Structures are given as C-alpha cells and as structure tokens.
Amino acid sequence: MSYRLHIGPNIRKSPYFDATVRDGVATFSVYNHMFIPGNFGDPEAEYDRLLNGVAMWDVAAQRQVELHGPDAGALAQYLTPRNLDATKVGQGRYVPICDHDGHLINDPVLQKLSEDRYWLSIADSDLLLWAKAIAHERGLNVTVREPDVSPLAIQGPKAEDVTAALLGDWVRDLKYFWFREVMLDDMPLLVARSGWSKQGGFELYLRDARFGTALWDRVKEAGAPFGIGPGAPNDIERLESGLISYGADMRHQTHPVTPFEMGFGKMLDLNGPHEFVGKPALRALRESGQTRRRTGLVLDGAPVAGNEHPLPLFHEGKEVGFAAEIAFSKRLSKNIGVGLVAVDLPTGTTGLSVALAEGPRTVTLADLPFA
Structure with missing residues (x-):
C-alpha cells in the first residue's frame, strides 16, 4: 500500500524545496512544522555516498531559536543544566534542555554568535514557545524569535573537500562545533563543522531564504567533481x-x-x-x-x-x-x-x-x- 503526502499551506516549505523537487525527491517527512526530504529514490546509493563519498541534505527544518538582547546569555544558561561559562563567540555546544521534572524536551546545539545573541539549533519540538515563556516569566530583557535561517548539510568523507572548493581552504581548520560567518557571493552564511552523522561534514546556515535554490545549486556545482548527490539524514547510519x-x-x-x-x-x-x-x-x-x-x-x-x-x-x-x-x-x-x-x-x-x-x-x- 502506498500513500501520498498532501502539500498544503499548513506545513511550511524549506527554501530548498523547489530544488529538491527538481532533483528528484521521492518522499517527505514533517519536522518542526516543515517538510523535510526523506529520500531521493535510491536509499542504498544515498547511504553509500554518506559513508564513502559526499551527500547534500536539505535540513532547513532544523530551525533556530534566537535569543537576542542584554539577557540572552542569562536565558541560554537558565534553559540548560550544562554550564556555558566557558563558551566562546564562534563556538557551539550540545545542550540538553529539560522540563521542571527533569525530563528531556530537546537536545539542540547552542551557537554563540555574540555576547548578546545565541541560536538554539533545535530538534523536532516547539522549543521557541518554551523559551519565550521562560523569558517572560523571569522578566528577562531578551527577544526570542525564529530568525530567517535555513541549514543545508554537506556530509561524508569528502565533505571537507567540497566545502573547501566552495568557500576556501580555511574551512579545513574549523574545529568541530565551531563556526564562522561569511558571504558566498550575495548569500550570508554561518558555516559550522557539524551535522547529524558520524561521517564528518559541515552545515551551511543560509541567512536569507531568497537564496535557497541558488545555494543548493552552488553546493551541487562545487560537489560535482567529488560525486555529490542529494540525500537526507540517514536513520540506518545514525x-x-x-x-x-x-x-x-x-x-x-x-x-x-x-x-x-x-x-x-x-x-x-x-x-x-x-x-x-x-x-x-x-x-x-x-x-x-x-x-x-x-x-x-x-x-x-x-x-x-x-x-x-x-x-x-x-x-x-x-x-x-x-x-x-x-x-x-x-x-x-x-x-x-x-x-x-x-x-x-x-x-x-x-x-x-x-x-x-x-x-x-x-x-x-x-x-x-x-x-
């Protein structure tokens, strides 16, 4: 038995949606109220690229919760039991977030963009509402919002070569979970050495949704000599x-x-x-x-x-x-x-x-x- 997924206005599309449809996406799932590709019709080939070559993934559904203002650091610290005192600007941290009973409600990567601006790169839950409520109840001087930020992942053993071909050899020196803000042509990016696989790679956080197809095509072009192909976060590899x-x-x-x-x-x-x-x-x-x-x-x-x-x-x-x-x-x-x-x-x-x-x-x- 087969099923079809209705594409309607109640579920958001990623900035890369049209490019993934053009390039043969076969299935979608829903994550953070947004469509996310499931596979492109050949799961075995996509798995092989991840383990032995390089893959590109639309992971825009990995949404960001931005904390911005004088009390942004205080809110970030109050949300997680992990001590953030040593976190530097340009560094990411894996941060468990719990409810008042000690149960996990998300496990995002926190990224410190400046002393008064943080992102929480969240898994599939409404953490934005949680953070807004906590900030309000504690009377903190901070704005909590979802910014215009859409990650695109490059994963696999050849991911570093592709990212270097796209952005320059400086990416080879980027430490795990660290990031840098750069421009690619007119496209504002935050480039992090991270991603949901053990094969190594990078995530390009596009900061202007208008350039979704353009960024997808630039990554595709840079990765062509290395055999890049589209895919999606892989459950078997995980x-x-x-x-x-x-x-x-x-x-x-x-x-x-x-x-x-x-x-x-x-x-x-x-x-x-x-x-x-x-x-x-x-x-x-x-x-x-x-x-x-x-x-x-x-x-x-x-x-x-x-x-x-x-x-x-x-x-x-x-x-x-x-x-x-x-x-x-x-x-x-x-x-x-x-x-x-x-x-x-x-x-x-x-x-x-x-x-x-x-x-x-x-x-x-x-x-x-x-x-």
Missing part, C-alpha cells in the same frame, strides 16, 4: 553510529526520558551556582539512582522493515524497557536498534524479546556504537 534522535529515542509526550538515561550525566553541572530549569528534580534523580540505560539492540531473524512507534522490550515475560528505533543494517548484516533497558541488564544479555507486527523477535543487548 543507528550504526549510536547517534541520538529526539523524537525517536525520546519524546516528552510519549516516552519521556532523563538526561542520565541518555548518557548526558557528565554534561550536567548540578553542583554549580547557576540556576536552571529542572535543577531540583535532576538533583533528586541523581540521588535516587538511574533505573534505565541506553543500549544497542540486535534482533534475530530476517531483515526488519522498521517500526512506527516505540516497542516494549521483555525479559523472561517482564517488561524491562523499550526499543526506540530498529532497522536492518546491510553493512553489518543484521537487524540493529537502540532503546532503553533496566540498568541491571548488562551488555550481552540474552532472553529478551520484542513483538513486531509479524511476530516476536529475540533480542540481544549490544554496545554502542555498532560501527
């Missing part, structure tokens, strides 16, 4: 690499988790003087001890088609966690996944099972990353 996906691994409405369960414990400054949302709850969670941990999963049997929602994991008839996402890795020749399980179940534990639509499958716990 499972192999153990990357975290807000929405799949956790979502506040359906399967809330804590930063301790996702392995973020070392990022949290719970003993420092700064206040932040959820501090008392996170301290209490630390004291009470962690009951679940993130783990890799290996499923036996024939290749799986994947899952549409979290699936409960059972051990000897008792529910002990859930599988967040599963898929067949052709490169590893096995079904793999990620999920949360009880902390007293070590890696290598057997006797677990998960119920798929076609029947139960035996599961073994594995270390992350798989690759």
Whole structure:
C-alpha cells in the first residue's frame, strides 16, 4: 500500500524545496512544522555516498531559536543544566534542555554568535514557545524569535573537500562545533563543522531564504567533481553510529526520558551556582539512582522493515524497557536498534524479546556504537 503526502499551506516549505523537487525527491517527512526530504529514490546509493563519498541534505527544518538582547546569555544558561561559562563567540555546544521534572524536551546545539545573541539549533519540538515563556516569566530583557535561517548539510568523507572548493581552504581548520560567518557571493552564511552523522561534514546556515535554490545549486556545482548527490539524514547510519534522535529515542509526550538515561550525566553541572530549569528534580534523580540505560539492540531473524512507534522490550515475560528505533543494517548484516533497558541488564544479555507486527523477535543487548 502506498500513500501520498498532501502539500498544503499548513506545513511550511524549506527554501530548498523547489530544488529538491527538481532533483528528484521521492518522499517527505514533517519536522518542526516543515517538510523535510526523506529520500531521493535510491536509499542504498544515498547511504553509500554518506559513508564513502559526499551527500547534500536539505535540513532547513532544523530551525533556530534566537535569543537576542542584554539577557540572552542569562536565558541560554537558565534553559540548560550544562554550564556555558566557558563558551566562546564562534563556538557551539550540545545542550540538553529539560522540563521542571527533569525530563528531556530537546537536545539542540547552542551557537554563540555574540555576547548578546545565541541560536538554539533545535530538534523536532516547539522549543521557541518554551523559551519565550521562560523569558517572560523571569522578566528577562531578551527577544526570542525564529530568525530567517535555513541549514543545508554537506556530509561524508569528502565533505571537507567540497566545502573547501566552495568557500576556501580555511574551512579545513574549523574545529568541530565551531563556526564562522561569511558571504558566498550575495548569500550570508554561518558555516559550522557539524551535522547529524558520524561521517564528518559541515552545515551551511543560509541567512536569507531568497537564496535557497541558488545555494543548493552552488553546493551541487562545487560537489560535482567529488560525486555529490542529494540525500537526507540517514536513520540506518545514525543507528550504526549510536547517534541520538529526539523524537525517536525520546519524546516528552510519549516516552519521556532523563538526561542520565541518555548518557548526558557528565554534561550536567548540578553542583554549580547557576540556576536552571529542572535543577531540583535532576538533583533528586541523581540521588535516587538511574533505573534505565541506553543500549544497542540486535534482533534475530530476517531483515526488519522498521517500526512506527516505540516497542516494549521483555525479559523472561517482564517488561524491562523499550526499543526506540530498529532497522536492518546491510553493512553489518543484521537487524540493529537502540532503546532503553533496566540498568541491571548488562551488555550481552540474552532472553529478551520484542513483538513486531509479524511476530516476536529475540533480542540481544549490544554496545554502542555498532560501527
């Protein structure tokens, strides 16, 4: 059975939308109320380009929440339990954001553009509304808005060569999560060494949506000698690499988790003087001890088609966690996944099972990353 996605005014289009349609996008998903390409008709070729060559992705749906004003730094710090004191202008930080109960509600990359301007490059949730409400309730002198900013990712082993061909060899010296603001012709960009893959690459944050097709074509032209092709954030590569996906691994409405369960414990400054949302709850969670941990999963049997929602994991008839996402890795020749399980179940534990639509499958716990 096949389905079609209705393109209407209630879901926003990316500045690269027309270029992706022209270049053969086959499927879309919806992320942050915006269409995002799913694949371009040949997922295996797109996976191969990511691991062995270079791919370009429309990730404009990775929206920015801008904090601007005298209290921008104070708001940024109050939103996250990670201490931002050492963050420099031009530097990005991975920042867990929690609610007042200590549950994760987003895991953006924070980028410090100046002492009074920050971006939160967010996963799929309405963090803009959260940040605006917090700022208002605390009486902070800061403007919270979504700026005209649309990332385009260049990912894969040859991504550095493509980005250097496009912008110059200075990009080779850019450290991971650091960025620089530049002009490409008339196009204002923020260029960051970052991206949702373990293969390395860059994200070009276009700061004027009018140039969406122009930037897409410039990247395509610069990447042609290196075999660049269009693609999209790849779920199989992210499972192999153990990357975290807000929405799949956790979502506040359906399967809330804590930063301790996702392995973020070392990022949290719970003993420092700064206040932040959820501090008392996170301290209490630390004291009470962690009951679940993130783990890799290996499923036996024939290749799986994947899952549409979290699936409960059972051990000897008792529910002990859930599988967040599963898929067949052709490169590893096995079904793999990620999920949360009880902390007293070590890696290598057997006797677990998960119920798929076609029947139960035996599961073994594995270390992350798989690759």
